[in-house]
Amino acid sequence: MGRLARKPVAPLLGVCAAALALRCVLVLSGVVAFDSDEAVVGLMARHILHGARPAFFYGQAYMGSLDAWLVAGAFALLGSSVVAIRIVQSALFVAHVALTYVLARRWSGDETVALLSALLMALPPVLLTLYTTVSLGGYGETLLLGDLLLLVGWKLASERQASAGWWALWGLLAGLGFWTLGLVVVTLLPLAALLLQRHRARAWRGYLVAVAAFALGSAPWWVYNARHAWQGLRTLYDPTGASDPMAPILPLRLRVLGLALIGLPGLVGLRLPWSAEWLSVLCVPPVVAFHSMAAWRALRAARQRAWKGGYRLLWGIAACFGAVSVLSRFGSDPTGRYLLVLYTPLALFAAAVLAALGGRTRWGAAALAGLLLAFHLWGTWKGATSAEGLTAQYNPQFQYGNRHDGELIAFLEENGGTRGYTNYWIAFKIAFLSDERVILASTLPHKPNMRLTGEHNRYPPYTDRVAEAEEVVYVTGNQPELDAVLREGFTARAIAYREWAIGPYRVFYDLSVPMEPAELDARWQ
Numbered sequence: 001m002g003r004l005a006r007k008p009v010a011p012l013l014g015v016c017a018a019a020l021a022l023r024c025v026l027v028l029s030g031v032v033a034f035d036s037d038e039a040v041v042g043l044m045a046r047h048i049l050h051g052a053r054p055a056f057f058y059g060q061a062y063m064g065s066l067d068a069w070l071v072a073g074a075f076a077l078l079g080s081s082v083v084a085i086r087i088v089q090s091a092l093f094v095a096h097v098a099l100t101y102v103l104a105r106r107w108s109g110d111e112t113v114a115l116l117s118a119l120l121m122a123l124p125p126v127l128l129t130l131y132t133t134v135s136l137g138g139y140g141e142t143l144l145l146g147d148l149l150l151l152v153g154w155k156l157a158s159e160r161q162a163s164a165g166w167w168a169l170w171g172l173l174a175g176l177g178f179w180t181l182g183l184v185v186v187t188l189l190p191l192a193a194l195l196l197q198r199h200r201a202r203a204w205r206g207y208l209v210a211v212a213a214f215a216l217g218s219a220p221w222w223v224y225n226a227r228h229a230w231q232g233l234r235t236l237y238d239p240t241g242a243s244d245p246m247a248p249i250l251p252l253r254l255r256v257l258g259l260a261l262i263g264l265p266g267l268v269g270l271r272l273p274w275s276a277e278w279l280s281v282l283c284v285p286p287v288v289a290f291h292s293m294a295a296w297r298a299l300r301a302a303r304q305r306a307w308k309g310g311y312r313l314l315w316g317i318a319a320c321f322g323a324v325s326v327l328s329r330f331g332s333d334p335t336g337r338y339l340l341v342l343y344t345p346l347a348l349f350a351a352a353v354l355a356a357l358g359g360r361t362r363w364g365a366a367a368l369a370g371l372l373l374a375f376h377l378w379g380t381w382k383g384a385t386s387a388e389g390l391t392a393q394y395n396p397q398f399q400y401g402n403r404h405d406g407e408l409i410a411f412l413e414e415n416g417g418t419r420g421y422t423n424y425w426i427a428f429k430i431a432f433l434s435d436e437r438v439i440l441a442s443t444l445p446h447k448p449n450m451r452l453t454g455e456h457n458r459y460p461p462y463t464d465r466v467a468e469a470e471e472v473v474y475v476t477g478n479q480p481e482l483d484a485v486l487r488e489g490f491t492a493r494a495i496a497y498r499e500w501a502i503g504p505y506r507v508f509y510d511l512s513v514p515m516e517p518a519e520l521d522a523r524w525q
Contacts, residue, residue: 011115012098012101012115012118015097015101015115015118015119015122016094016097016098016118016122018119018122018123019093019094019097019121019122019123020090020094022122022123022129022377022380023086023089023090023093023129023132023133024090026129026133026380026384026390027083027086027090027133028083029384030402031384031385031389031390032086032130032133032134032384032389032390032391033134033388033389033390033391033392033393033399033400033401033402034082034134034402034429034433035134035391035392035393035400035425035429036424036425036426036427036428036429036442037136037137037392038082038085038134038135038136038392039428039429039431039432039433040057040058040059040137040428040458040459041057041067041068041071041085041135041136041137042071042080042082042085042135042432043058043428043431043432043436043459044057044058044065044068044071044072045068045069045071045072045074045075045080045085046072046075046080046432046436048065048068048069048072049072049075049076054068055220055221055223055224056224057137057138058458058459059457059458059459060458061224061225061228061231061232061234062181062182062232063137063138063180063181064138064179064180064181064220064221065220066138066141066176066179066180067088067135067137067138067140067141067180068137070088070092070141071084071085071088071135073088074087074088080435082432082433085135086133086134086135088135088140089132089133089134089135089140090132090133092132092140092141092143092144093132093133093140093143095144096121096132096140096143096144096147097118097121097122098118099144099147099148099151100117100118100121100147100344100347100348101114101115101117101118102114102147102151103117103147103150103151103344103348104116104117104118104347104348104351106151106154106310107154107307107308107310107311107348108307108310108348108352108355110355112351112355112358113348113351113352113355114351116350116351116354116355116369117347117348117350117351118347119369119373120346120347120350120351120372120373120376121343121344121347123373123376123377124269124343124347124376125266125267125268125269125376125379125380126269126272126273126376126379126380126382126383126390127266127267127269127273127336127337127339127340128340128343129376129380129390130273130383130390130391130392131273131337131340131392132340133390134390134392136337136392137181138180138181139181139337139340141177141180141181142177142180142181142183142184142340142341143340143341143343143344145173145176145177145180145184146177146184146187146341146344147344148173149170149173149174149177149184149187149188149191150187150191150313150344152166152169152170152173153170153191153194153195154310154313156170156195156199156206157191157194157195157198157199157309158308162203162206164205164206164209167203167206167207167209167210167213168209168210168212168213169213170210170213171209171210171211171212171213171214171216171217172213172214172216172217173217174188174210174213174214174217174218175213175214175215175216175217175218175219176217176218177217178214178217178218178221179217179218179219179220179221183324183330183338183341185320185324186317186320186321186324186341187317187320187341189316189320190313190316190317190319190320191313193316194309194313194316250331252326252327255325255326255331256326256331258331258334259322259325259326259331262276262334262336263325263336263339264339265278266336266339267336267339267342267343267346268287268288268291268346269287269375269376269379270283270284270287270288272379272382272383272386273335273336273337273383273392273394274335274388274391274392274393274394274396274399276334279379279382283375287375290350290353290368290372291346291349291350293353294346294349294350294352294353295349297349297352297353297356298311298314298315298345298348298349298352299315301352302314302315314344314345314348314349315345317341317342317344317345318342318345321338321339321341321342325338334394335392335394337392350372354368354369354372388401389401393425397478397479398423398425398446398477398478400425400426400477400478400503400504400505402429402433403503404502404503404504404505405429405430405433406433407502407503408430408475408502408503408505408507409430409433409434409437409438411500411502411507412438412473412475412507412509413434413437413438415473415500415507415509415510416471416473416509416510417438417471417472417473417475417507417509418437418438418439419438419439419440419465419466419469419471419472419473420440420441420466420469420472420473420474420475420509421440421441421443421444421466421472421473421474421475421516421517422440422441422442422444422474422475422476422477423442423444423445423446423456423476423477423479423482424442424446424456424458425446425477426440426442426475426476426477426505427440427441427442427462428442428458428459430475431462439462439465439466440462440466440473440475441457441462441463441465441466441467442456442457442458442459442462443456443457443463443516443517443524444456444474444476444482444517444524445482445524446479448481450481450482450485450521450523451523451524452523452524467516469514470514471511471514472511472514472515473507473508473509473511474486474507474508474509474511474517475505475506475507475508476505476506476508477504477505477506478504479506483506485520485521486508486520489515489519489520489521490508490511490520493513493515493519493520495511495512495513495515496510496511496512497509497510497511497512498510
């Protein structure tokens with residue numbers, strides 16, 4: 001650490017400033033959509049400030065509430081707002097950029113590689129930019145905890161007799177990461193294998209300390225699951241359970257193809273995270289060629305034990321992620337958000353190639369690095385200027401954006417519609433933006449089969465408050481089939497009502513009888 005401390009900090013500060021500037025532009029320009037997943041984090045943070053103590057993201061038994069606790073701290077200091085949520089994510093990401101520099105410097109011993117790694121991370125492809133600007137419950141924390149696990153784990157692997165304190169810190173970080181998001185295992189497992197290889201049985205005391213600290217760091221996971229019939233384990237083996245928000249697992253061949261044709265192109269910036277279409281066919285050959293060359297060079301370096309084994313560890317993370325992706329239900333997710341853990345290997349491999357090229361032709365390396373960064377920024381610009389803006393919503397039907405949210409809230413408040421029923425993608429967003437003056441229970445479907453599962457009613461207290469209301473409304477969004485079902489149900493039960501359209505939203509209000517959804521359609525009972 002002393003050697004690193006003597007290095008000039010101005011270049012790294014400049015890189016961190018570039019990362020922060022990009023996020024400021026995106027957040028303040030309003031091009032990043034705010035949806036219900038992010039709203040749930042904000043609502044959890046508000047509820048924490050009022051005494052709630054959630055262990056996990058509302059409505060599920062995985063993805064710990066660490067992000068909501070951090071956001072609660074920001075709300076206490078800055079007030080409750082979307083901007084405050086994103087300030088937390090920006091701070092986490094800038095810290096991740098700085099630790100990327102430290103990791104690259106530690107492994108390579110090369111200042112150029114370290115700065116290039118940090119710069120490629122600071123101005124990354126649109127996938128990383130999006131998911132480190134919005135909050136979906138723990139991805140920013142997982143990246144940062146992964147960095148810290150690598151730093152502390154590498155110290156433990158490099159020292160023959162590390163103190164118990166370092167083992168305790170590593171175990172605590174591992175436990176905290178496990179509770180926050182189980183995806184941290186793709187970093188944890190290769191590190192654990194490295195530590196076992198380096199120390200074998202002689203470090204058994206350190207292992208015991210690490211296990212005890214892991215139990216402490218992940219205590220919220222164990223306590224919650226012990227009290228709730230181990231629902232967290234059910235998430236792993238029962239992908240079609242009613243309490244599980246993810247879609248059924250895809251066949252193995254489709255998961256492999258999805259990773260190759262959807263996931264990896266999104267990772268390197270060839271497609272937008274919310275679209276299967278590639279940004280530009282002309283960009284495919286050079287981008288694929290560059291990253292293929294970087295991967296091939298890194299594979300050769302790993303065989304030669306370059307970077308003191310650092311290349312092997314990075315490849316271990318990539319291999320572990322690949323196995324988890326294709327062998328588990330996480331490979332069924334089309335957004336690419338789970339690939340975020342691959343950006344550390346990606347940035348370091350690319351930086352190493354650019355630094356090696358710089359040893360031969362400095363201007364050529366600078367030009368290639370500039371083109372790569374320009375490609376990343378171009379992808380972000382394309383997403384920001386698209387009709388839907390930067391959005392974490394993969395389904396075009398529910399890419400509502402926020403243009404009409406204020407108008408919808410005002411209409412509902414003016415027409416006695418502060419209580420009612422809607423789908424998930426409207427309910428929590430409107431609750432947060434209205435400071436919970438408008439409470440819409442998320443008990444209407446947003447799937448084509450018109451059926452409900454446990455994912456819809458993430459926060460039952462909202463449903464209870466709506467059930468007590470004397471007047472209710474129904475709000476849909478880009479759902480003509482659901483609109484038809486509601487009209488049919490109202491007509492069949494002789495319920496008078498009025499309709500009003502606001503952008504993508506349709507409001508059914510002034511109902512003569514405040515009927516619940518279960519009474520309108522048998523599929524919702």
